[in-house]
Amino acid sequence: MSQFNIDKGIKSSENVKGQSWRSINILKWPSWERWAAVLAGLLVWTACARLGLVASPYIFGLKFMNLLIIGDPVYNLTLLQIMGTSLETLLIGAGLAFALAVSSGILLGYFRSLNRFADVFISICRPIPPLAWIPVGYVLFAQLPQPTFWVQIMVVFMGAFFPCFNATVHTVQSTDPIIIEAAQTLGARRQRQILAQVILPSAVPGIISGVRSGLGVGWMCIIGAEFVGARMGIGAYIWSLYQLGGRMSEIMIAILSVGLIGYLMNEIVILLGRRIARWYSW
Amino acid sequence: MVLMVENVDKEFNGECVLKGITFSLEEGEFACLTGPSGGGKTTLLRLIAGLIAPTSGHICLDGSLSRAKPDIGYVFQEGALFPWLTAAQNVAFGLKLRGISAEETRYLVQEALDMVELTGFDEYYPKELSGGMRMRVALARVLVCKPKLILMDEPFGSLDFRTRNKIQKDMVKLWLRLKPTILIVTHNIDEAVYLSNKIIVLSSRPGQIVEQVSITMDQPRIRTEKSFNLIREHVLSLLGE
Ligand SMILES: Nc1ncnc2c1ncn2[C@@H]1O[C@H](COP(=O)(O)OP(=O)(O)O)[C@@H](O)[C@H]1O
Ligand SMILES: [Mg+2]
Numbered sequence: 001m002s003q004f005n006i007d008k009g010i011k012s013s014e015n016v017k018g019q020s021w022r023s024i025n026i027l028k029w030p031s032w033e034r035w036a037a038v039l040a041g042l043l044v045w046t047a048c049a050r051l052g053l054v055a056s057p058y059i060f061g062l063k064f065m066n067l068l069i070i071g072d073p074v075y076n077l078t079l080l081q082i083m084g085t086s087l088e089t090l091l092i093g094a095g096l097a098f099a100l101a102v103s104s105g106i107l108l109g110y111f112r113s114l115n116r117f118a119d120v121f122i123s124i125c126r127p128i129p130p131l132a133w134i135p136v137g138y139v140l141f142a143q144l145p146q147p148t149f150w151v152q153i154m155v156v157f158m159g160a161f162f163p164c165f166n167a168t169v170h171t172v173q174s175t176d177p178i179i180i181e182a183a184q185t186l187g188a189r190r191q192r193q194i195l196a197q198v199i200l201p202s203a204v205p206g207i208i209s210g211v212r213s214g215l216g217v218g219w220m221c222i223i224g225a226e227f228v229g230a231r232m233g234i235g236a237y238i239w240s241l242y243q244l245g246g247r248m249s250e251i252m253i254a255i256l257s258v259g260l261i262g263y264l265m266n267e268i269v270i271l272l273g274r275r276i277a278r279w280y281s282w
Numbered sequence: 283m284v285l286m287v288e289n290v291d292k293e294f295n296g297e298c299v300l301k302g303i304t305f306s307l308e309e310g311e312f313a314c315l316t317g318p319s320g321g322g323k324t325t326l327l328r329l330i331a332g333l334i335a336p337t338s339g340h341i342c343l344d345g346s347l348s349r350a351k352p353d354i355g356y357v358f359q360e361g362a363l364f365p366w367l368t369a370a371q372n373v374a375f376g377l378k379l380r381g382i383s384a385e386e387t388r389y390l391v392q393e394a395l396d397m398v399e400l401t402g403f404d405e406y407y408p409k410e411l412s413g414g415m416r417m418r419v420a421l422a423r424v425l426v427c428k429p430k431l432i433l434m435d436e437p438f439g440s441l442d443f444r445t446r447n448k449i450q451k452d453m454v455k456l457w458l459r460l461k462p463t464i465l466i467v468t469h470n471i472d473e474a475v476y477l478s479n480k481i482i483v484l485s486s487r488p489g490q491i492v493e494q495v496s497i498t499m500d501q502p503r504i505r506t507e508k509s510f511n512l513i514r515e516h517v518l519s520l521l522g523e
Contacts (some may be wrong), residue, residue, distance in 0.1 A: 176362075178358055178362045179362055179364060181333055181356075181358070181362075182356070182358055182362040182363075182364070183364075183375070184333065185331055185333070185354065185355070185356035185424075186375050186376035186379060186423070186424075186427065187376050187379040187380060187427070188379055193379065197375075198364070201364070201366045201367075202364075202365070202366060204366070277366065278407070279365050279366045279367075279368075279407040279408070279409060280365070280366075280409075281409055
């Protein structure tokens, strides 16, 4: 009887369930290390400001709030509006990329010969920096009403596609063969059943982390793509700040906002992933 | 006769792993397959389950030769549960494929989970279960399909001593209740003598049957009894230890 209790001990203490619940809790209090890092950063920054190297955190914060609420008088746009333009491009481009990357990744991960066939094209396209497609895009989309918009979509697409595609192919190919055999012995004899009931569900965490890195690369690309384009996204804003001359604080605010948004997007995808694939040890 | 294995040879890349394997299992028999590691025990189970084909020889289940064997339940090492499905969904997997209604599935799954003493763990994911509980789910997952033959590959090998003893005891109880035909691979002689009516002893490469030891002692058995230990000693001597 006592052995029986040991085997079931997990339930009575509820610790296993508790842990997984806590890990998906959104409002996590930051660790003391994080507080210390923020504090140390502020200290160093203040010291540098005293030496006259940079604007002080106070001035900087003031300018940041100003950009956020009132906006930049030169462009008559708030920081959020500028960010929104870039995010819009990102979400359209990356969304298209993910749709194609996941579906083609599953196909190529599943059909090995198809993968060997496409490998040479993929291997050549993958190392091309996404920004290199800008001129190609302008030629391709010259006839469309908003060529710059489409070029930017294309650049984001190129950046977001490969990380997601790679992750999908890899995760589909590395499905545990024992699990597939388990499904077969339980009666899943058709390939379609194996694909739908074993390979796809087990690929979900891998696809989510592919989406995560794709979104990250796509975000980097849009900033670069906007340096050459005319739509007033955050990249274009940074570039024009530079060209108008001097406004270093605004440039830094814009750059740090890019980092902050990238960080937040990453966290959101992780949280969503934990929601969607609660069964996975993230 | 539920299972008949006749003169089965298996070669991998020209290397003989199993040679001239011949044995049969009667309905309701609880058999153990034991032998040195690398002797081809897992290979033999995979052959019986139809996951691989023999180089020569025949394997008949219920008199039929077909490769697709939906009436065999296979419990893998470590359980091989689907990590994205809860315990109940894991157990329901085979039933869904057989097109059984949701209502009946729910009832059968509950019954199977009760049988392996996991009542109330329906909603737990495999990562939230202990090793012993995972094996119980794996067992429930095949029991629920009412297979003609249950194959188990070192099912309790990774469990700690106490969990292992408890699960062996439950296994015997379950067998006495349902009388399924079971073939279980183990390298633990004590386990083999405790559980089975018949121990099939395999030699090392190429794997050949050294002897089939029948055990007629009543279940459940007591490990410290003299007759228990005599059988143990005999099997150990067959393995040359
Ligand atoms: N798919 C395979 N391809 C090649 N060799 C294999 C394969 N499966 C098993 N073997 C070989 O067959 C032998 C027996 O393996 P196995 O059946 O796993 O032994 P056991 O389960 O008794 O430890 C091993 O030497 C192993 O290397
Ligand atoms: Mg083995």
